Amino acid sequence: MHFSGLLAVAASVASASAASQGFNYGSTKSDGTFLYQADYESLFTAAQGLTGTNGGFTSARLYTTIQGGSSTNEPSEAIPAALKTKTSLLLGLWATGTDGEFAAQITALTTALGQWSGWTDLVVGISVGSEDLYRDSATGKAASAGVGEDATVLLARINQLKAAIKGTALEQVPIGHVDTWTAWTNDGSPPTDVISAIDWLGVDAYPYFQNTQSNAITSGKSLFEQAVSNTQAVANGKDIWITETGWPVSGSVENLAIASTDNAKTYWDEVGCPRFGNVNIWWYTLQDAAPTTPVPSFGVVGSTLSTTPLYDLSCSNVTSLSSNDASSSSSSASASATSSGATTLATAVVSSGSPLTPTQGSGVYGSGNSSSVLATGTGGYVASKSSSVATGGSNLTSSSGSSGSGSGSGSASASKTSGPTSAPAGPTATTASAASFMSASLVAAFGAMFVAVLTL
Incomplete structure (x- = not known):
């Protein structure tokens, strides 16, 4: 009985340590030049050493398996x-493009299997595509989000990946797809065949870009929770992974949303901290301002790569949710959103906040060119932009486009509809410090196991 009790505690430790926590990484720098192994090593090392995080950011989400600039579809040097x-990987296969272009992604992946030893142990998942359904949807087309793929093409490419990795060290790795909640729900007609074919659903959520709603930072948490819960409603019980989210430190005013370090910290505290160590989450992003600063800019570090963040990442005095509580919170948000009518596609335009650069054709298919939308990781986005840019640290919100303590003036160009009037009731929570990060959660879990063993 003592042994079975120990196994039960050990199982809980494994569960506590299972959540991945990291950042999104593209294949290029902000000026379009390619990232190579030394660049990735510097980025991954900086992420692990971020002040205040207790070494918790040890995972990387990639958009493509192909090394930027390669002429023979060589595997990404991020591997x-x-x-x-010792950075875990959420691999990405870019799925928008011709059959030949997707076949090149598969070739790069299978080549990597024979090129390096032991790296497959680091793979926590594989994503087939990123926001392809959103870009192909009426919502994406209205936002001029670029070229996407429909569910039929995406399903075929998911099955193509499964066939390619059958019998390899990656065969048991969970496969998913990443998209916006609007694409997952598709106005009442979700892509059920795609959902049935995958193991998890990835959600990209950017309240900052939801510029047809009341999207001030005070609504950021509730808008995020609505995105997750709307996806859960069509997931048939499958896991939801948070694959992209964040708030910019500088950039244009998007309706009521102001980009600032203060607001970025608020969003980190209210959305990130309760989930770090509890659910799989990849933040956007570690650094996007090197060598040039995009508009908007989401990086938690500035133009010089270092372990010193632009704002406090420690999660001190922030409430932490268990994985079950996180699901309950999202369910509450869904009920609130449904009753307010705020989650219909007609009133919630999710402008792409992911690292998509529709006008740039490098980085995903080696050195070749493609007419498709390409993921270069430079922070490009498609949204109705305002003329004002907020660069300061003010936590102000504005409906007139004023930029707080930042520079610029003007009115926001996006239309505004009524959004949620209050945040949903939160779940039972406990106060957390930096221990809410994954590595600290593991230490706490082992501590609990040690105490349990002493009482056996």
């Missing part, structure tokens, strides 16, 4: 960098 720095 050996991850192996050297």
Whole structure:
């Protein structure tokens, strides 16, 4: 009986340590030049050493398996960098493009299997595509989000990946797809065949870009929770992974949303901290301002790569949710949103906040060109932009487009509809410090196991 009790505690430790926590990484710098192994190693090492995080950011989400600039579809050099720095990987296969272009993604992946030893142990999942359904949807087309793929093409490419990795070290790795909640729900007609074919659903959520709603930072948490809960409603019980979210430190005013370090910290505290160590989450982003600063800019570090963040990441005095509580919170948000009518596609335009650069054709298919939308990781986005840019640290919100303590003036160009009037009731929570990060959660879990063993 003592042994079975120990196994039960050990199982809880495994569960506590299972959540991945990291950042999104593209294949290029902000000026379009390519990232190579040394660059990835520097980024991964900086993420692990971020002040205030207790070494918790040890995972990387990639958008493509192909090394930028390669002429023969060579595997991404992020893979050996991850192996050297012990960084776990959410691999991405870029799924928008011709059949030949997707086949090149598969080739790069299978080539990597024979090129490095032991790296497959670091893979926590594989994503087929990123926001392809959103870009192909009426909502995406209205936002001029670029070229996407429909559910039929996406399903075929998911099955193509499964066939390619059958019998390999990646065969048991969970496969998913990443998209916006509007694409997952599709106005009442979700892509059920795609959902049935995958193991998890990835959600990209950017309240900052929801510029047809009341999207001030005070509504950021509730808008995020609505995005997750709306996806859960069509997931048939499958896991939801948070694959992209964040708030910019500088950039244009989007209706009521102001980009600032203060607001970025508020969003980190209210959305990130309760989930770090409890659910799989990849933040956007570690750094996007090197060598040039995009508009908007989401990086938690500035133009010089370092372990010193632009705002406090410690999660001190922030409430932490268990994985079950996080689901309950999202369910409450869904009920609130449904009753207010705020979650219909007609009133919630999710402008792409992911690292998509529709006008740039490098980085995903090696050195070749493609007419498709390409993921370069430079922070490009499609949204109705305002003329004002907020660069300061003010926590102000504005309906007139004023930029707080930042520079610029003017009115926001996006239309505004009524959004949620209050945040949903939160679940039971406990006060957390930096221990809410994954590595600290593991230490706490082992501590609990040690106490339990002493009482056996």
